Amino acid sequence: MANDKPQVWVFVEQRSGTPADVSFELLSKGYKLANQLKGSLKAVVIGHNMKDVAKRTFKYGADEALVVDHPSLKEYNTLPYSRILSQLIDERQPRIVLFGATFIGRDLAPRVASHTKSGLTADCTDLQISDVTYLRKDYKDLLLQIRPAFGGNIIATIITPDTRVQMATVREGVMEMHELEKAVNGKITEIPYTPDPSDELVKIIEHHREESKVNLKAAPIIVAGGYGMGSKENFQLLYELADLLGGEVAGSRAAVDAGFIEHERQVGQTGVTVRPRLYIACGISGAIQHRAGMEESKKIIAINNDPEAPIFDICHYGIVGDAMEVIPQFIEVFKHKLK
Numbered sequence: 001m002a003n004d005k006p007q008v009w010v011f012v013e014q015r016s017g018t019p020a021d022v023s024f025e026l027l028s029k030g031y032k033l034a035n036q037l038k039g040s041l042k043a044v045v046i047g048h049n050m051k052d053v054a055k056r057t058f059k060y061g062a063d064e065a066l067v068v069d070h071p072s073l074k075e076y077n078t079l080p081y082s083r084i085l086s087q088l089i090d091e092r093q094p095r096i097v098l099f100g101a102t103f104i105g106r107d108l109a110p111r112v113a114s115h116t117k118s119g120l121t122a123d124c125t126d127l128q129i130s131d132v133t134y135l136r137k138d139y140k141d142l143l144l145q146i147r148p149a150f151g152g153n154i155i156a157t158i159i160t161p162d163t164r165v166q167m168a169t170v171r172e173g174v175m176e177m178h179e180l181e182k183a184v185n186g187k188i189t190e191i192p193y194t195p196d197p198s199d200e201l202v203k204i205i206e207h208h209r210e211e212s213k214v215n216l217k218a219a220p221i222i223v224a225g226g227y228g229m230g231s232k233e234n235f236q237l238l239y240e241l242a243d244l245l246g247g248e249v250a251g252s253r254a255a256v257d258a259g260f261i262e263h264e265r266q267v268g269q270t271g272v273t274v275r276p277r278l279y280i281a282c283g284i285s286g287a288i289q290h291r292a293g294m295e296e297s298k299k300i301i302a303i304n305n306d307p308e309a310p311i312f313d314i315c316h317y318g319i320v321g322d323a324m325e326v327i328p329q330f331i332e333v334f335k336h337k338l339k
Contacts, residue, residue, distance in 0.1 A: 006039030007094040019053045022100030025175040031061030036129040048074040058186035070193035080199040082111040089116045101169040119160020120167040121145035173273035221247030221278045227254035228283025237327045244334045252290045268293040282323040286311025
């Protein structure tokens, strides 16, 4: 039942009934893509007691929520979820399907793409619609799937012109979440769940999940350190400054690899993507891998003793100097200013 009007689908990820933020980020981006295509935005919601989540998708531009609701689907399970989504795509032939680049999205998307023989690009940092000429052939309204490649040294634009359905997984925090001023008057379409013997091949016996104690994405101010900070002990200055400002401490991959800071505080291509009001980069050179995770920050202050460091190309205020000398001066000033 292919539809002539292009459809953009977003898989709404949930854990124990709680939807993931990345799904609403993707709905916000999907709404823009659907408008460019003069098409429609659909949310795919699989789980149990998910009607409230389905209604919430209308606030982000979905005009229809395809809901598959059943007690046995309460927790994510690869086999039934991939089977259900594959069948829906076979029947309805959407133009674009988006997933979060989470553990669930990275597990689900390749299985669905393999079944539906669709193009799939992982870990995208941007998505655009454009007409493309490829091998002397014109393609209209292709999805440009943009992501870092070769260890983050280049930005690749990937197209899948020979497949009707184009899929992408997108990193958390990359797209801005925008709730519409007025929710779309959408409809909920309930899809009946038909069990299949293959669903029982893998059973969830116990489910354990530990929430991260650090929420960098929500921090309004981030003080980040790189390998240039020199040691784990020197990072204590960053914690002191962040504490004064009411912010969080983060690190580059080089700092994490050196053991200066734990991985859950890593910002960058292989860490978290953030866009705080203020980002203070201390001893960070500004390699493209790190910039991919923080360049959307509202204001960036960079401290580095190398005047040629790439971080100075994107910062709003740059200080050429030793972070171990500059940061104590910051701390001293703020202590007096914030009394």
